[in-house]
Amino acid sequence: MIRRTFLSLAVCLIAGTSLLAQEGDKKLIVCSTTQIADFARQVVGDRCEVQCVLAPGQDPHLYRTTANDARLVAKADLCLQNGWHLEGNEWMETLAKDAGKPLVTCIDGVQPIMLEVEGGEVPVKDPHAWFSPKNAGVYVKNILNAVVQIEPDHKAEFTARAELYLEQLRTLHLWSSRQISNVPPEQRILVTSHDAFNYFCQAYGFESAAPEGWSTGAELGAGVTASSRRETVESIRKHGVKAIFVETSVNKKMIREIASEAGVVVGGELYSDSMGEAGSAGETYVGMMRENVLTIVGSLR
Numbered sequence: 001m002i003r004r005t006f007l008s009l010a011v012c013l014i015a016g017t018s019l020l021a022q023e024g025d026k027k028l029i030v031c032s033t034t035q036i037a038d039f040a041r042q043v044v045g046d047r048c049e050v051q052c053v054l055a056p057g058q059d060p061h062l063y064r065t066t067a068n069d070a071r072l073v074a075k076a077d078l079c080l081q082n083g084w085h086l087e088g089n090e091w092m093e094t095l096a097k098d099a100g101k102p103l104v105t106c107i108d109g110v111q112p113i114m115l116e117v118e119g120g121e122v123p124v125k126d127p128h129a130w131f132s133p134k135n136a137g138v139y140v141k142n143i144l145n146a147v148v149q150i151e152p153d154h155k156a157e158f159t160a161r162a163e164l165y166l167e168q169l170r171t172l173h174l175w176s177s178r179q180i181s182n183v184p185p186e187q188r189i190l191v192t193s194h195d196a197f198n199y200f201c202q203a204y205g206f207e208s209a210a211p212e213g214w215s216t217g218a219e220l221g222a223g224v225t226a227s228s229r230r231e232t233v234e235s236i237r238k239h240g241v242k243a244i245f246v247e248t249s250v251n252k253k254m255i256r257e258i259a260s261e262a263g264v265v266v267g268g269e270l271y272s273d274s275m276g277e278a279g280s281a282g283e284t285y286v287g288m289m290r291e292n293v294l295t296i297v298g299s300l301r
Ligand SMILES: [Zn+2]
Pocket: 061, 128, 194, 195, 196, 214, 215, 216, 273
């Protein structure tokens, strides 16, 4: 009896050790934004550990890295970023470079929307490309190629997961188009605080207006000016826009002021540069897009 207990204890210890070894063997992927972390999890499942520098609700344009971020990246096997200056002052590039870690820019291969900026001689590439599910597919393919490099033995498994997720993105696009067909074309004007929705607008036949420009930071041509604010109010009035929207990752005060100045309602809150908290409807990319579409259609139809 005693011997048997001892034996099963030994078996448990061995099993525990091998489980620990497996956990420790997992490759670590560190992502800059919540969307990219979600895409990475869709591809790797539990095979790798995926961590994100930004917490839900944090603004990538304004983010300042911490000592904890540097410690996390120092343990990474692979770093993933959005790119095209979404990460203000190239903070993810700096973290990866300082730690000597490989960095993949997930937006590479997207057809850019070029933005004319005030005071700039050359247009800039709009970095908010994930707002079109088709572009999200480009991110996913780049992530698939990158993770296959660090875990080549699991290529078939990663590819199979990516294929399923790409199907889900195609379904998301078809569903979004169907929902948005309920909004009359003349009402398809999307007013938000910063210019994050150009790819969404391009995909679904909206025009966009945002007083704050393409970044919430002080980059070239970004930031609210008296004239950009006045133009926004005028265009809301001129086009008879029914509702305008606040964003989860951006200060909501300005949009509320503009709404009252222009005499329109705030139609709700949109997920923009960040997904929702864990447990919220917007905690995944598909969830945040679904909730945004429902919020927009509910207010503008
Ligand atoms: Zn942004």
